[in-house]
Amino acid sequence: MRSRIVADGFSLFTDRNVVAMRVNGELRDLAVEVTETDLVEPVTIESPDGLNILRHSAAHVLAQAVQRINPETKLGIGPPITDGFYYDFDPAEPFTPEDLKAIEKEMQRIVKQGQRFVRRVVTEEEARAELAAEPYKLELIGLKGGADQGDDNESVEVGGAELTIYDNVDPKTGELCWKDLCRGPHLPSTRMIGNGWGLQRSAGAYWRGSEKNPMLQRIYGTAWPTKDELREYQTRLEEAAKRDHRKLGVELDLFSFPDEIGSGLAVFHPKGGIIRHEIETFMRNELLRNGYEVVNSPHITKGALFETSQHLNWYRDGMFPAMHLDEVVDAEGNVTKQGQDYYLKPMNCPFHNLIFRARARSYRELPLRLAEFGTVYRYEKSGTLSGLTRVRGLTQDDAHIYVTDEQVKEEIKSQLEFVFATLRAYGLDDFYLELSTRDPEKSVGTDAQWAEAEQTLREVGEESGLELVDDPGGAAFYGPKISVQARDAIGRTWQLSTVQLDFNQPALFELEYAAADGTRKQPVMIHRALLGSIERFFAILLEHYAGAFPLWLSPLQVVGIPVAEEYGEYLDGIISRLRERGVRAEVDHSDDRMPKKIRTHTKDKVPIQLIAGEDDRSAGAVSFRFRDGTQLNGVPIDEAVDRIVRTIEAREQVNSAWSV
RNA sequence: GCCGACUUAGCUCAGGGGUAGAGCAGUUCCCUCGUAAAGAACAGGUCGUGGGUUCAAAUCCCACAGUCGGCUCCA
Structure with missing residues (x-):
């Protein structure tokens, strides 16, 4: 046939x-x-597959341009990624910003030339001969045929059923311009890359993603079907940059990282401090309403505790080095009294285990939920620190829940519900779940334990009705976890809450409770962080709201602006009534003119400006101006005060005039 | 930790071997004003830190620190 x-x-x-x-x-x-x-289906350039092909072809053009400028530069890999592409190179010298400009120009020429991408099947032998000068490509050819046929970035080069090389051919002369080992497919012609692309930056990147390998130089670019889409993407990046919490932190005077203290160690200024206080106060109240007990533990401990918990074994590199205390040395230098190693704590769980173990426990006490805003210190590598999202000193809203085997599922289920309700109250309401399962290379416990625990989490996740994404191998060594990912106002996702099973620590700490039948049993331990770290959650909220916090979280909730100095006193009366009701409010008595004050406090993102002049004073009223410039004029004082207080209590966002 | 870029006044930034500049913010004066910037004066920096080259370094070189963008890592 x-x-x-x-x-x-x-x-x-x-x-x-x-x-x-x-x-x-x-x-x-x-x-x-x-x-x-x-069966043949078209792939258009704006489809997800089409965009990948566009970006992958752009990566080829980038590589060709680099080798035209410097033929000695060795090629790594060049896959499409979200919104763009990259190509890894091994150049004699790292790329400078000027190099990128020159490369971009060269790319433009190649695009305009309209080279055809021509696929050619080769044998391994042929490929090796043709790519003899490309050691990294040869390495990839060597990998082909192994088990590595996955969908990773390397597979764009050698992932197909056969080895192929793509020739870039001059459309007029048929001359070979360049070639690259590649699975394809590609655009028919470089011309189709059009003008919706650009190079972005260069950065170091380990060959094949391992720090044991040499570091290559990666060039990132972006590519879109049209120039308009490119502009749209650039605008999106600018919008995200505007709400960068590090920028807003300075502008709104919320926090800083003084060099004198050290990298990754933040101080919160008064305005940031009050936001943090509100976040924590609300959280604490919710904990108490939901059956938690609050505990407290110190920031440092003798090393033995982290030997028991195995932290020194598993995470020593991530811990601050020991403080060696209490050692006594005589005049000859002999140790006459052994010292002790103390460590800053990287986690709170060992302390909570000691609280559990402080006396005999009964099944009647379970689930026992111990919660603490525990400050921990982690020696994060210098290159990974980033604003408030990755720091060396952080406060976890941490809890450890001890349950019987039978209680596990129900407890996790109610935990998730608690999580959703709480996050919604902070204004985050778009979630999905992620299930992180065992990494066989890095785990303790039996196969049966893991299988059962993962199954339990999966069932709870599925029953929640939310999207459940798998994260294979993403679990910590001591147990699987289910995490809540939240989407923010501009669609970025953040891992927030985690609910994690631990069948390691109860054994290490020999935790037990008296069961109903009089036997002693080991509880199951659930680690649960709802906000994650307060610092990181603060950053996420700050970016989510772009600094325009809901009224209840705003540092200054109401500012009084007199039309002229004369009306300052009248506003003082209104503002002091608000302050009596617990509202953070003040009058701007500075000698700026009124429009300037409006500008100042609008830029400061104060949610409510109360303005008063002769009209308001003679009517016993006040005028509202909201963040978006909308107004409510001549509101009677009682009504104004009540409405503000009610809005705070309801934790509502206020950006615009409310309907009365 | 690795690769690269950057670091000038509180903030945003200009300058670039001959000894420091702007706007905003701040202080004082003046104006008394109805919804995003009245006006004036003053003050503010050993140009990240430490070395080096030079008659002279903020500028050139080296080291370190910090920040940023990535990589690796992230209990």
Whole structure:
């Protein structure tokens, strides 16, 4: 049975937006010839597959440009990524910003030239001969045929069923311009890359993602079907940059990282401090309403505790080094009294275990929920520190819940509900779940324990009705976890709450309780951080709201602005009534003019400006101005005060005039 | 930790071997004003730190620190 050749993709699809096709489910170049028994679907440039092909082809052009400028530069890999692409190189000298400009120019020439991408199947031997000068490509050829056929970034080079090389061919002369080992498919021509692309930055990156390997130089770029889409993407980046919590932290005077204290160690200024206080106060109240007991533990401990908990074994590199205390040395230098190693704590759980163990426990006490805003210190590598999201000193809203085997599922279920309700109250309401399962390389416990625990978490996750994403191998060594990912106002996702099972520590600490039948049993331990770290949660909220916090979280909730100095006293009366009701309010008595005061406090993102002049004073009223410039004029004082207090209590966001 | 870039006044930034500049913020004066910047004066920096080259370094070189962008890591 032989099928007749009917056509290639160019004749099948005349739409210029079609850049490739799916033949029997597989992505292929348009140049491939298909038969009438093949199932053929077009792939347009704006489809997810089409965008990947566009970006991958742009990466090829980047590599060609780099090698045109410096033929000695060795090639790594160059896959498409979210919103763009990169290519890794091993150049004699790292790329400078000027190099990037020159490379971009060269790329423009290649795009304009309209080189054709031509696929060619080669044997391993041929590939090795052609790529003899490319040691990294040779390494990839060597890997092919192993088990490594996954969907990782390397597979764009050698992931197919056969080895292929793509030749870039001059459309007029047919001359070979460049070639690269690649699985494809590609755009028919470099011209189709158009003008919706650009290079972004260069950065170091380990070859094949391992710090044991040499560091290559990676160039990042972005590519879109049209210039308009490129601009849209750039605008999106600018919007995200505007709400960067580090920038807002300075502008709104919320926190800082004084060099004198050390990297990754923040101080919160009064305005940041009050926001943090509100976040914590609300959280504490919720904990108490939900059956938690609050505990407290010190910041340092003797090393033995972290030997018991195995932290010194598993995480020593991430801990601050020991303080060696109490050692006595005589005049000859002999130790006459042994010292002790103390450590700053990287986690709170060992302390909570000691609280559990402080006396005999009964099944009647379970679930026992111990909560603490515990400050921990982790020696994060210098290069990983980033604003408030990755720090060396942080406060976890940490809890450890001790339950019987039978209680596990129900407890996790109610934990998740608690998490959702709490996050919604802070204004985050778009979630999905992630299930992190065992990393066989890095775990303790039996297969049966893991299987059962993972199954329990999966069931709870599925029953929640939310999207559940797998994170294979993402678990900590001591047990699987289910985490809540929240989407913020501009669609970015953040891992927030985690609920984690631990069948290691109860054993290490020999925790037990008296069961109903009089036997002693080991409790199951659940680690639960709801906000994660307060610092990081603070940063997430700050970026989510772009600094315009809901009224209850705003540092200054109400500012009084007199139309002229004369009305300052009248506003003092209104503001002091608000202060009596617990509202953070003050009058701006500075000698700026009124419009300037409005500008100042608008930039400061104060949610409510109360303005008063002659009209308001004679009516016993006050005028509102909200963040978006909307107004409510002549509101009677009682009504104004009540409405503000009610809005704070309801934890509502206020950006615009409310309907009365 | 690794690769690269950057570090000038409280903030944002200009300058670039001959000894420091702007805008905003601050202070004082003046104005008394109805919804995003009245006006004036003053004050503010050993140009990240430490070495070096030089007659002279904020500027050139080296080291260190910090920040940023990535990589690796993230209990």
